Amino acid sequence: MRKLFAALLASVALGLAGGAVADDKPEAPVAAPAVTAGAEAKLEAPVVPAVAVAAAAKPAETAAAPEAAPAPVPNKGDNAWLMVSTAFVILMCIPGLALFYGGLVRAKNMLSVLLQVFAVFSLISVLWVLYGYSIAFTEGSAFFGSLDKAFLKGITPDSVAATFSKGVVISEYIYVAFQGAFAAITVALILGAFAERIKFSAVLLFAVLWFTFSYLPVAHMVWYWAGPDAYTSAEAADAANATAGFLFQKGALDFAGGTVVHINAAVAGLVGAFMVGKRIGFGRESFAPHSLTLTIVGAALLWVGWFGFNAGSALEANGAAALAFVNTWVATAAAAFSWLLVEWLVKGKPSGLGAASGAVAGLVAITPAAGFVGPVGAIVMGLLAGAICLWGVNGLKRMLGADDSLDVFGVHGVGGILGAILTGVFAAPSLGGTGIWDYVANKAADTYSIADQVMVQATAVGITVVWSAVVAFVAYKLVDMFVGLRVAEDEEREGLDITSHGESAYHQ
Numbered sequence: 325m326r327k328l329f330a331a332l333l334a335s336v337a338l339g340l341a342g343g344a345v346a347d348d349k350p351e352a353p354v355a356a357p358a359v360t361a362g363a364e365a366k367l368e369a370p371v372v373p374a375v376a377v378a379a380a381a382k383p384a385e386t387a388a389a390p391e392a393a394p395a396p397v398p399n400k401g402d403n404a405w406l407m408v409s410t411a412f413v414i415l416m417c418i419p420g421l422a423l424f425y426g427g428l429v430r431a432k433n434m435l436s437v438l439l440q441v442f443a444v445f446s447l448i449s450v451l452w453v454l455y456g457y458s459i460a461f462t463e464g465s466a467f468f469g470s471l472d473k474a475f476l477k478g479i480t481p482d483s484v485a486a487t488f489s490k491g492v493v494i495s496e497y498i499y500v501a502f503q504g505a506f507a508a509i510t511v512a513l514i515l516g517a518f519a520e521r522i523k524f525s526a527v528l529l530f531a532v533l534w535f536t537f538s539y540l541p542v543a544h545m546v547w548y549w550a551g552p553d554a555y556t557s558a559e560a561a562d563a564a565n566a567t568a569g570f571l572f573q574k575g576a577l578d579f580a581g582g583t584v585v586h587i588n589a590a591v592a593g594l595v596g597a598f599m600v601g602k603r604i605g606f607g608r609e610s611f612a613p614h615s616l617t618l619t620i621v622g623a624a625l626l627w628v629g630w631f632g633f634n635a636g637s638a639l640e641a642n643g644a645a646a647l648a649f650v651n652t653w654v655a656t657a658a659a660a661f662s663w664l665l666v667e668w669l670v671k672g673k674p675s676g677l678g679a680a681s682g683a684v685a686g687l688v689a690i691t692p693a694a695g696f697v698g699p700v701g702a703i704v705m706g707l708l709a710g711a712i713c714l715w716g717v718n719g720l721k722r723m724l725g726a727d728d729s730l731d732v733f734g735v736h737g738v739g740g741i742l743g744a745i746l747t748g749v750f751a752a753p754s755l756g757g758t759g760i761w762d763y764v765a766n767k768a769a770d771t772y773s774i775a776d777q778v779m780v781q782a783t784a785v786g787i788t789v790v791w792s793a794v795v796a797f798v799a800y801k802l803v804d805m806f807v808g809l810r811v812a813e814d815e816e817r818e819g820l821d822i823t824s825h826g827e828s829a830y831h832q
Contacts, residue, residue, distance in 0.1 A: 409631075409636025413505035416629030417441065418445055421626065423619070423621055424623050425622070426438050427618030427620075429519050440527050443528065447531055453500070460548065463550075467541050481495070506585060513593070516732045517729060517730065518596045520729055529802075529807060530596075530803045534795060534796060542791060547569065547584065548569040550564040550568065555763035561763065561764050574780055577777070577780075578747075580633055580648070580691045582688075585691065586691060587737060590738075595793055596796065597732075623683050631649055651697060658702075663681060663682025663710035666711045682709075685710055686710060686739075689740070689742050690705055697750035697756065699756075700756055705743060748774060752777075757772075760777075
């Protein structure tokens with residue numbers, strides 16, 4: 325028995341010894357994690373254990389190959405912020421813009437305005453998916469993209485879109501939706517210029533034509549580029565710029581749509597006011613808003629939604645978005661107060677319509693500058709916008725002689741032009757702005773010329789005005805040829821709610 329027990333102990337001892345020898349064998353070396361381009365940390369030579377060196381010296385074993393850098397993955401926070409921002413932009417249009425415009429017309433046309441905004445938003449949303457996104461945001465010429473992504477071909481839940489930071493991306497689907505909401509509200513803005521007398525069929529046909537031949541090319545000219553990761557050297561930057569939109573190549577700054585949205589839409593609205601003609605009784609009858617309550621509610625919704633419009637245009641939940649958020653807040657407040665004060669001095673009383681109109685003027689003016697100027701610059705821009713847009717809806721409107729029903733050009737045109745030009749001024753680092761980002765050096769450019777940038781901004785304004793005016797004129801002419809622009813006189817007198825849609829906004 326003792327001999328058997330001794331034999332068992334010997335066997336266990338040998339087994340433990342074998343396990344210890346096995347544990348002493350070094351594992352294969354682990355490859356160092358890949359380092360992304362632009363990392364600022366200086367890498368030191370790794371400390372390698374002596375046993376690993378000895379193991380690596382054996383000819384039978386080879387060192388592991390370094391792993392390739394992983395593809396950028398969208399940050400969930402950035403994606404979430406873009407989803408919220410997109411919902412905010414939709415809120416701006418339906419119900420914000422619809423109520424703002426609807427309250428300004430007479431009661432007999434309230435429903436027609438709500439329906440026009442609702443229908444145009446729906447129509448443009450569909451067209452954006454079918455071909456709009458592809459023409460605006462794919463590589464093509466300096467003025468138009470291609471149809472490579474028509475019907476969102478090739479886009480999947482794994483597809484990504486560039487932001488304004490190297491190595492940072494967002495899911496392309498949410499970028500599609502965000503930009504689509506911009507397109508839809510831009511076309512809807514035009515409706516206020518010829519409210520209360522246009523055919524519903526004319527609205528829809530014009531929307532298709534102008535969206536296709538004015539909004540899409542202007543958006544491509546201003547906003548299309550290859551993305552920051554293409555700017556790795558001066559030569560690469562030149563090559564990337566050559567594929568960008570025309571106004572992007574020129575260096576135009578438009579953070580969230582001063583040219584693309586507001587000037588573009590306002591010019592089309594002004595042309596429409598002339599071509600559709602004045603409302604029956606204009607200058608002789610009262611055209612007072614039927615519900616300033618709804619108009620102020622609509623303006624409040626626009627202000628709230630505009631945080632998504634401007635801050636969302638940073639495409640990331642970062643400091644640039646925070647700057648745009650603050651600027652949108654203070655510029656709007658300054659403009660609303662500025663309009664009220666000037667109105668109080670000139671007319672003797674501050675009005676609710678003045679506060680609402682001033683807020684919208686401030687929102688419009690800060691849009692192109694939101695991510696480029698400092699808060700003090702934003703306040704100055706807001707103060708100027710409130711006073712100058714008040715003149716735009718009174719003095720300028722009388723000078724032009726157009727029946728721009730809801731002052732689309734006076735607010736969005738004048739405010740958009742003012743904001744675009746002043747962006748060139750207040751983006752200067754010397755005035756608290758961010759300057760222009762050099763993506764090759766990955767820092768703000770060392771020099772900034774206010775005069776040069778203002779000239780670039782003025783060029784962008786001029787091209788947008790001319791492009792939109794020409795397209796709008798041709799589109800209105802075509803619409804008039806095929807379906808006619810204006811309802812009959814008796815229908816206009818009775819109101820579009822009943823004559824065009826067979827229902828009323830209110831019942832007594």
